[in-house]
Amino acid sequence: MATHKKRLHVAVGVIVTVAVAVVLAAGYAVWFAYHSAHLANASLKSANSVSKDIPKLPQITTFDGCKNAPKSKLLETYPEQCVTATGKQFTGTAQPKYLVIKEWGVKIPYAGDDTFTYQLKAASNGSGIQVSSEQLAAKYGCANYGAGSITRLRGNEAADPNGDTAAQLQTTRPDIVTKLGNYYYLFVHDQAECSDIASSGYQSVANNTVKASLSNVGPIN
Numbered sequence: 001m002a003t004h005k006k007r008l009h010v011a012v013g014v015i016v017t018v019a020v021a022v023v024l025a026a027g028y029a030v031w032f033a034y035h036s037a038h039l040a041n042a043s044l045k046s047a048n049s050v051s052k053d054i055p056k057l058p059q060i061t062t063f064d065g066c067k068n069a070p071k072s073k074l075l076e077t078y079p080e081q082c083v084t085a086t087g088k089q090f091t092g093t094a095q096p097k098y099l100v101i102k103e104w105g106v107k108i109p110y111a112g113d114d115t116f117t118y119q120l121k122a123a124s125n126g127s128g129i130q131v132s133s134e135q136l137a138a139k140y141g142c143a144n145y146g147a148g149s150i151t152r153l154r155g156n157e158a159a160d161p162n163g164d165t166a167a168q169l170q171t172t173r174p175d176i177v178t179k180l181g182n183y184y185y186l187f188v189h190d191q192a193e194c195s196d197i198a199s200s201g202y203q204s205v206a207n208n209t210v211k212a213s214l215s216n217v218g219p220i221n
Contacts, residue, residue: 060072060084060088060090062090063080063082063090063091063092063093065090066082066083066084066088066090067082069084069085070085071084071085072084072085077212079091079092079093079096079111080092080111080112092111096109096110096111097109097110097111097115097116098110099116099117099118099131099210099213100220101118101129101150102220103120103126104152104183105219105220105221106180106185106217106218106219106220107217107218107219107220108210108213108214108216108217109213109216109218110209110210110213111209111213112209113135114133114134114135114206114209115133115134115135116131116132116133116134116147116206116209116210117131117132117134118130118131118132118150119132119144121149127151127152127153128149128150128151128152129149129150130144130145130149131145131146131147131148131149131150131210132144132145132146132147133146133147133203133206135202135206136194136198136202136203136206139199139202140194140195140197140198140199140202141195141197142194142195142198142203144194145190145194146190146194146198146203146206146207147190147203147206147207147209147210148187148188148189148190148206148207148210148211149187149188149190150185150186150187150188150210150214151185151186151188152183152184152185152186153166153183153184153185153186154166154182154183154184155167155179155182155184159177159184159186166184166186167179167184169184169186170184174215175211175215176188176211176214178214178215178217180217180218180219181219185214185217187210187211187214189207189211190203190207
């Protein structure tokens with residue numbers, strides 16, 4: 001009989017122990033779930049607070065907006081193109097200006113604030129012009145050149161020191177040779193600064209503007 005009571009006490013103890021363990025486990029589970037939810041809410045609030053402190057960049061939707069935005073890049077193209085810091089691209093719609101070469105019966109459209117003029121090269125028999133920039137002339141006194149030169153050639157005429165003809169060079173360097181009708185138009189970058197005080201960077205911009213615009217050469221009519 002004593003043995004039976006002893007076994008009963010042991011069983012009751014085990015049941016109580018298990019019950020306590022279950023209650024504690026359930027309580028811990030409830031606490032853990034509450035604590036995790038609390039931490040998640042705190043993290044979310046912190047993230048929202050930080051995001052509110054970060055200034056929102058204005059959305060760029062126009063060419064002018066792109067030009068005025070920080071880190072945007074203006075391409076040396078005609079018409080003008082602008083690329084934002086995120087890679088979004090816009091094309092300008094401003095009315096073009098023209099470098100009109102009446103001796104050749106052609107005009108070259110270009111964009112930007114500068115104005116270009118030309119004069120025939122000496123001893124060129126009318127086949128070459130020197131291009132000048134009004135901004136370079138006003139700022140540095142570069143009245144005679146500063147924006148490169150253009151030579152008009154027949155397809156079989158030599159276009160470079162290597163002996164390549166204009167037609168051959170046009171296939172390998174379409175960035176500097178453009179064909180219109182029976183003639184090829186070759187752009188040559190200035191090899192020297194147009195004055196002792198000229199900014200080589202600004203002069204390079206003038207040269208590159210004319211070079212990029214040459215691909216759009218067309219007849220005056």
